[in-house]
Amino acid sequence: MRLILAAALSLALASPVLAQASDAERSMTATVEAEHGRHIELLERLVNQNSGTLNADGVRAVGEMVRQELEPLGFEVRWIDMSQTGRAGHLVATHAGPGRNVLLIGHLDTVFETDSPFQRFVREGARATGPGIGDDKGGVVVIVAALRAMQAAGTLADTNVTVVLTGDEERPGAPLETARRDLIEAGRAADFALEFENLAVEDGQDFGTVARRSSSTWTLTTSGRTGHSSGVFNEALGYGAIYEMARILDAFRRELPEPNLTYNVGVIAGGTPAGIDEAGFRVTASGKTNIVPETAIARGDLRTLTPEQDARVRARMAAIVAEHLPRTEAQLQFSPVAYPPMAPSEGARELLARLNAVNRDLGLPEMAEYDPARRGAADSGFVAADVPTLAGLGVAGGGAHAEGEWVDLNSLVRQSQRAAVLISRLSLGGD
Template structure:
């Protein structure tokens, strides 16, 4: 007889041995997930084969309709919320009302992918226990885990009294503008919930499944340096000064040498300078012109900033501003941060307590306990918008590799493993008094 841990690694196995640490309902959930593995893979294939690049608004809405078809039969009231004025399709919100006095769970995932209709990477391809496809892990694998877990809860009877709200955003990969409007509904849902669970992908470190009690922020910045233009023979003189490019180089060098600290990164992704320099309206392309014998008048750099807390972000921004203001001779410079951006999900005591709860599930399943992933190894995510208000845990989606690239590949057994973990964790949390 296989152990439960082996069963979760082999989702085609249907026999579940009795586990003294699992309740009868929990044993039924594990059996249901295992029995429905091929159904779950088929759902993942359908989701992947419908292109839903963020800017494919109709495609995003079609994936939303597929998820509606899965959630409504489970007793969820499903609403499509269009996002006019943000340049994005909209969000799917599903609500299951349970007992009034128990905890309210917020499940977060996203409908969109980075692969637009003109990408050559468009179809699901199964390769034994793996499958390749656009969004197979990020985040159509995560949405498949949500459905698999909820179906198991429904079968076991633990969904009936559960208060669960699901937010599947249509623009996680490239948020709509203004982001305050694009994320208003999610933030409001966080304020009325008790626990948030993020279903973006599971991360492994050294071969071990990890959980995320923290995710870093993501903000974009622009430094614009100016100088006195003129004949290059006069550079570095009191009359001519250092020029814009040397001023920008000074600033970036000091960023690199003076800013580093734990959990902080600051990339420079675009740079241009010359007699003239400018950015396009999307701030992703730059143009410049100049000559070797002309002191440059303008230099521009674009980059990002990732921090682990609001306090760290404020402190680092102040240091950046002080560096920018310490001008080289005959130059000027300014620092600007783009509006919006993703906040940090700080590693709170409450988040760590959720990981403790998840590890209790792991022990009862006969699976190894999960450590907290170093947040430097994860990017920003939608769960960060609600993390300031409630306890949050991320990384409940599938395990995949090569995300955001043409080799994005999901490990299919991770659907069963993650769905079983999630179903039991959600059932236990949803039964607790508020």
């Protein structure tokens, strides 16, 4: 009864701008506002359950919390086990109405494993901190809040919605084709895809994400003849592994730059000997100043905006590596686990235009395109080649992947309102 009264009051007091929305859409906005406290409580429960990617039990526990939210709304919820990839699995929920299919994408896992000191939800007014609170548990709450508002307004009954929440977005399992099989299949079956990672906000202005860059990892290993340092640069010993490594990395720095491209070197070691662990995170080396180094190893990432850019840059990197200093060798390998780019497309821009129509009708600010070079990779990259995709529809905040990650709790309201109306219009054919 309290919810009904709040909705009626909100409708009665609707502004002239909000009055451009339909009665059902005004009901959605009122429901989101009335349930704001409930959404914050749900966010707190999700955040306080650790779901670091490698904490399989924790990821499944968060998935179970979401199941309890979606099943009462009429969704068929399945858990897709991914133990064969070394990960917990994914939650897939379907609501098979007669409308066009809208795919909603998010993830259950976070970068904060059980050994992290950052484990709890803390609220101070409209600001809250916690592990994964924005990336991506806030986005999951936006999905739930939007769907609840749609049910209250009566639009959910006829919508055709698929929700895919992966359990390994932060550290995908292998093989990747298995780890992302269900998401890719859902994308191919969808008419539209909406991804609920963090909202892009600058100087108080919300932005729409129509493109994201890829993310892949490379390993560079150089080798040289070892011996007494008095012979370095001569015909017998040549330049050694570290000079070859320095040549290649400096050539990357000088010759690769182009718009929307980055190529970070994350870790490096060289000496006699040098090595890297099986996981590719820890390098070791030893050596003396009077020994020409035998081996050097570096690992880094590569981020590109389109498949064409990715292929072009990889080819140039390989060409640079092949130009060896005397008596040295080098091998460049790219990891098979890679996030494809969400390349900019007319379909994505049309979705942003549809969202801005929602913004106008709800009296919310319109959203310009966000610079893709300022966004990381996400699961939306796996579906964007098959279906028009709009990303970054989660909550506003900052500090993702670091202790102190935070969100603006008030952004839950406007993001859930936007999402509820947009999903309804996309599925049911409204403008």
